[in-house]
Amino acid sequence: MNPYRRHPFIRVATVLVYIFLYAPIVVLVLYSFNASRTNVLFEGFISSFGPLKTSGSLVTQSPCGPFHWFCELSRNREVGVAARNTLTIAFISTLTSTVIGTMAALALQRYNFRMKPFSQISLYIPIVIPEIVMGIGILTLFSQLFGVLNNALGLAGDSRLSLGLGTVIVSHIAFSVPFVTLVVQARLQGFDKSYEEAAMDLGANELVTFWRVTFPMILPGVLSGALLAFTLSLDDFVITFFTTGPGATTLPIYVYGLLRRIITPQVNALSTIWIAIVLTAVILLQRLQNREA
Amino acid sequence: MQSEFAVELRDVVKQFVTPEGNLLNAVDHVTMQIKNGEFFSMLGSSGCGKTTSLRMIAGFEWPTEGEVYIEGKPMGHTPPFQRKVNTVFQNYALFQHMTVYQNVAFGLEMEGADKNEIEKRVKRALEMVQLTGMERRKPRQLSGGQQQRVAVARALVKLPDVLLLDEPLGALDLKLRKEMQLELKALQQELGITFIYVTHDQEEALTMSDRIAVMSKGKVMQMGTPVEIYERPANRFVADFIGESNFLEGKIKSVSADEASVFVPALNAELSGVPMSKDFVNGEEVVISIRPEKIRIVDADAEKDGVFRAKVINSIYIGSDTHVFLDCNGVRLKVMEQNHISRLDPHSFYHKDQAVGVYLIPENTLVLKKEA
Numbered sequence: 309m310n311p312y313r314r315h316p317f318i319r320v321a322t323v324l325v326y327i328f329l330y331a332p333i334v335v336l337v338l339y340s341f342n343a344s345r346t347n348v349l350f351e352g353f354i355s356s357f358g359p360l361k362t363s364g365s366l367v368t369q370s371p372c373g374p375f376h377w378f379c380e381l382s383r384n385r386e387v388g389v390a391a392r393n394t395l396t397i398a399f400i401s402t403l404t405s406t407v408i409g410t411m412a413a414l415a416l417q418r419y420n421f422r423m424k425p426f427s428q429i430s431l432y433i434p435i436v437i438p439e440i441v442m443g444i445g446i447l448t449l450f451s452q453l454f455g456v457l458n459n460a461l462g463l464a465g466d467s468r469l470s471l472g473l474g475t476v477i478v479s480h481i482a483f484s485v486p487f488v489t490l491v492v493q494a495r496l497q498g499f500d501k502s503y504e505e506a507a508m509d510l511g512a513n514e515l516v517t518f519w520r521v522t523f524p525m526i527l528p529g530v531l532s533g534a535l536l537a538f539t540l541s542l543d544d545f546v547i548t549f550f551t552t553g554p555g556a557t558t559l560p561i562y563v564y565g566l567l568r569r570i571i572t573p574q575v576n577a578l579s580t581i582w583i584a585i586v587l588t589a590v591i592l593l594q595r596l597q598n599r600e601a
Numbered sequence: 602m603q604s605e606f607a608v609e610l611r612d613v614v615k616q617f618v619t620p621e622g623n624l625l626n627a628v629d630h631v632t633m634q635i636k637n638g639e640f641f642s643m644l645g646s647s648g649c650g651k652t653t654s655l656r657m658i659a660g661f662e663w664p665t666e667g668e669v670y671i672e673g674k675p676m677g678h679t680p681p682f683q684r685k686v687n688t689v690f691q692n693y694a695l696f697q698h699m700t701v702y703q704n705v706a707f708g709l710e711m712e713g714a715d716k717n718e719i720e721k722r723v724k725r726a727l728e729m730v731q732l733t734g735m736e737r738r739k740p741r742q743l744s745g746g747q748q749q750r751v752a753v754a755r756a757l758v759k760l761p762d763v764l765l766l767d768e769p770l771g772a773l774d775l776k777l778r779k780e781m782q783l784e785l786k787a788l789q790q791e792l793g794i795t796f797i798y799v800t801h802d803q804e805e806a807l808t809m810s811d812r813i814a815v816m817s818k819g820k821v822m823q824m825g826t827p828v829e830i831y832e833r834p835a836n837r838f839v840a841d842f843i844g845e846s847n848f849l850e851g852k853i854k855s856v857s858a859d860e861a862s863v864f865v866p867a868l869n870a871e872l873s874g875v876p877m878s879k880d881f882v883n884g885e886e887v888v889i890s891i892r893p894e895k896i897r898i899v900d901a902d903a904e905k906d907g908v909f910r911a912k913v914i915n916s917i918y919i920g921s922d923t924h925v926f927l928d929c930n931g932v933r934l935k936v937m938e939q940n941h942i943s944r945l946d947p948h949s950f951y952h953k954d955q956a957v958g959v960y961l962i963p964e965n966t967l968v969l970k971k972e973a
Contacts, residue, residue, distance in 0.1 A: 459666045505661050506694035508681040510759065513712030520707075 326396035333583065340576035342376045343367050347571045359408035377577040386415035389576060390562040394472060397548075397558060398541040406534040408481070409488025410526070415497045418490070431486040439483075446479045447471075450551065471553030479551045489539065493530025528597045535593050539586060574578045607763050607789035608658055612668035615653050615819075627653045629819035630667070635797060635812075640789050642798040642806040645816035645840075651799045654816075658797065659688045673764055682711070686763040687756035691771055693748050701727070701751050702736035707967050708759045726758035746777045755786070762797045770805065775865035782808050782883065786812065786853040797951025807831065815839050832876050834917075835846075837969050840890040847896070847934045847940040849889045850971070853881050861891055861968050867932040868909050872961065886971045893937040895965035901956040908958045916951040925951050929959055946963050 312318065344351040345365045353374045354367050361369040370376035381387055416428060434442060454469040465468065492495060503525060508516040525529075545560040559578065566575055615628040627658070628650040632875045635641045643651035657669050659663055660681035669676045671684060696704050705726055709719045727733050730750035740748055749769060756764055766785075770778045786809045789796045800806050806813050807827040812822045815838075820840075823835040834840035837848065851863040854871055862873040875889060898907055912931040919941070927934045936959070944950075953955070 325727065433707075500692065500694065502690050502692060502694040503696065505659075506688070506690055506696070506755075507707070509659060509686075509688045510708035511682045511756065512707075513680070515684050516711065521696055525696075 326445075332404055336576055336584070337580045340580040341592055342573045342576070345572065347573050347576070358445055377573040378580045378581070381574045381577045381581075384574065386557075387574075388573075389557075390557050390559045394542060394558040394560075397473065397477050397480055398538050401478050401484055401541045402534050402538040403489050404477075405484035406530060406538045409485045410492050410530050411539075412485065412489045413492035414492060414522075416502075419500070431489055434486050435490075436482050437539055439546040442483065443547040446482065446547065447550040448474075450475050451452055457553055470553060471556070473556040474559070475551045475553065476556055477539060479547050480544065480550060483544075484537035485546060487536050491533035492526065492529045495532075498572075499526060514541055529569050531593055531596060535589060538589070542582075542586070603625075604670070605636065606634045606670070607637045607639070607672065608797065609633070609670040609673075610654065610657070611668050611670065613654070613657065613664045613669060614917055615650070615662060616665040617658060619872055626819050627944055628657070628664075631816075631819070633814055633821065633824065635795060638793050638795055640786065640796045640798065640809055640811045641815045642800060643809040643816055644800055644803060644806040644813050645844075646801055648818075649816040650819040651801075651816050652767055654721070655688075655797060655799050659765050660684050660765070684907045685761055686765055687759050687761040688765040688767065689756050691768045693740075693752040693769075695748055695751055695755070697740055700736065701732065701738050701743070703738070704740065704751055705755045705758050708755060712759070719926075720778060726754040726824045729757065730754045746772055746781065749773065749781065751918070757788075758793070759792065764789075766796060766798045768800055769798075770800075770802075778805070781935060785809065799838055807843075815842060817842070833967065834890065834969070835877075835878065837890070837972070838886060839907065840969060845893050845935060846890040847893060849891070849932060852891055853883055853885045853887055853888055853968070855883060857879055861887075863887060863968060865889065867930050869930070870909070872907070872963050874963040875966050875968050876902070876964060879968075879970065881968060887968050888971050889966050890969050891934075891961060891966045893924070893935040894922075894939075895962065896934065896936045897960040897962070898927075898936055898938065898951075899958040899960050901958050903958045903960075905960070908960050909956055911947060911959045913953060913955040913957060914949045915953065918950065923950065927957065927959060 315402070326370070339347060341349060341353050343354045343366050345367060346360075351366055354376050355374070356369045358369045359370065360367070372379035374490050374544050412427075412431075416424065424459040441492075452472060454471075457463070466504055475507065499522075504517050504519055505584055507521040508514070512520060543560055544558075545564065548558050548561060554560065557565075563578065564576055566572065602831045610631050610633045613628055613631045614626055617625050617627050627648075631654060633641075633648070633654075643649050643654060653662060657664055660676065660679060660683075661759070663678055671686060674704065676684065696707065702723060704847060705723045707721050714722070723736075724733075727736065730753055732747060732750050732754065735743065735747065735751075738749065743751065749772075757885065764958075768905065769785075770781050773781060782805055785796075798806070798809065807830075812826055813830050815830060816839055820907050823830060823839045825833075825835075830839065830843055834843060834846075839859065840846040842849075849865050849867060851872075852863040852870070853864040854864050856862075856877070858875050858879060861877050862871055863875050864871045871888065881887060890907055899905075909929055911927040914926040914928050914933070915923040916926070923938045924939055925936045925938060927936060
């Protein structure tokens with residue numbers, strides 16, 4: 309065994325890393341049960357159930373007990389709309405970018421073509437480029453394009469093309485595709501083409517070979533890519549901020565809006581639910597991959 | 602209509618572009634006829650074109666020139682899934698996400714066989730390779746030898762006209778490999794299916810094959826039975842590649858129907874009655890090839906035709922044989938002697954600088970063209 313494993317420095321560093329990474333999350337979750345309405349200090353849990361009672365800035369009793377802020381949140385129509393928008397965007401962009409990214413990875417692994425080095429490098433550009441630059445770029449593109457199209461097609465009023473859910477989805481697909489492609493590519497590194505040859509040798513045509521052999525074998529990579537795309541889309545703020553329009557508010561944008569007014573424990577409650585969803589997804593995926601391997 | 606040949610390659614060329622951008626004939630005008638029910642091996646070192654030839658029969662590659670025929674039908678660009686041949690891959694290529702049963706059943710499912718039929722045939726195939734009871738295992742839970750058997754069962758369950766095997770035993774240890782060689786051969790004889798077997802292991806090819814094609818640099822150097830290949834190599838390359846050979850340079854003195862007299866300057870003697878398989882002319886520069894196990898070491902003072910004086914350079918004991926290296930007038934000769942008696946005394950073995958006689962029996966030698 310490595311003698312340095314028990315060195316005090318290692319222990320201290322480990323504890324510090326954990327505090328640094330997880331203390332904010334613990335605090336955030338804790339505050340979602342805060343009795344204080346201003347959410348500056350933790351004033352204890354709301355311990356009693358019953359009709360809402362307050363004393364000063366403290367909530368002392370609530371029909372939902374300690375889950376008061378979660379109940380408040382569930383009655384908040386704006387949050388409901390934002391959550392639905394966020395999930396709609398996340399599902400559509402994840403599905404689309406996973407399909408495109410997987411196909412791109414397969415093409416890059418399998419074929420040699422003239423623009424291949426360029427294609428490979430161009431994958432990294434959206435990843436390394438500052439998000440704000442990309443956001444502005446996409447916004448410019450959409451407004452120019454929509455201006456031209458609206459004029460050319462003579463669209464007016466409600467039928468005019470404008471920023472909204474659609475533009476957010478397209479931009480999320482755009483920044484997710486490179487991530488999916490790179491993750492799937494990594495999985496394909498060890499994929500021997502003899503598996504596909506074996507399937508075809510045994511009588512499977514190209515399509516059957518893909519669905520029965522190739523896809524199941526690369527599925528763990530595809531799922532990792534999809535999960536990455538999903539989480540990226542869920543919490544994206546910058547690009548969404550630039551490409552969203554009226555009626556297409558997402559949760560990050562909504563939360564940001566709330567913060568400018570007042571930090572209520574509703575925000576914490578929302579974040580807690582959010583963390584729970586993402587954590588569940590990660591654990592499920594981990595389980596699935598372990599079963600595959 | 603049944604063709605005489607299970608597989609035929611007619612003047613097949615396969616060209617690849619190397620990473621440097623040059624054209625390379627991986628397979629260079631190869632013609633082969635493989636008979637029905639034959640165990641045919643393609644033997645050669647890596648890069649000789651044997652695997653590429655096999656892949657063209659399977660349909661994974663298409664010939665640049667020439668044509669591959671299966672059961673007399675030109676294959677053209679027929680995809681692998683429409684050819685009645687099946688392949689056992691070098692790395693087995695078992696589907697890791699499927700059980701043994703699912704792997705073997707895969708090919709039958711593709712044929713659209715019904716469930717009962719599939720079950721019956723998979724069961725029989727697994728019995729054939731002695732894997733009954735392993736149906737529910739995943740490939741990674743099997744040993745290398747068992748995986749190899751699954752690969753064979755998966756291909757044979759389709760009852761192909763031709764089974765293609767690409768170095769199927771390469772990953773197994775020596776003992777298991779020898780066992781599997783005999784098993785595969787027995788299986789082939791039992792089923793009467795044509796086997797085309799690619800290997801770089803000459804012993805494997807000699808053990809299993811009815812006929813062998815020795816390949817080098819994309820060309821077939823010789824095609825024949827194991828005995829023909831070993832006892833009558835067509836050229837210096839084959840004589841050197843299959844087994845081992847000593848080469849003595851010489852000049853033809855006279856020729857008769859299938860024998861020649863050759864003057865060997867190094868021995869300052871003429872060897873007569875040396876077999877030859879090609880036409881040679883008087884005065885032609887040739888080499889005489891002699892197998893190490895066909896040379897006899899005799900007493901230094903033995904006076905006999907074909908006995909020459911030599912000195913021991915080195916003697917290596919390898920268990921079943923002793924390899925003796927001799928210096929015969931400046932020519933280095935390798936001799937293999939079987940250790941057919943058990944002895945421990947170190948003095949009973951050859952020692953350095955010992956004077957001996959070598960007996961070159963003319964009918965055990967062969968005249969070959971000088972260039973390889």
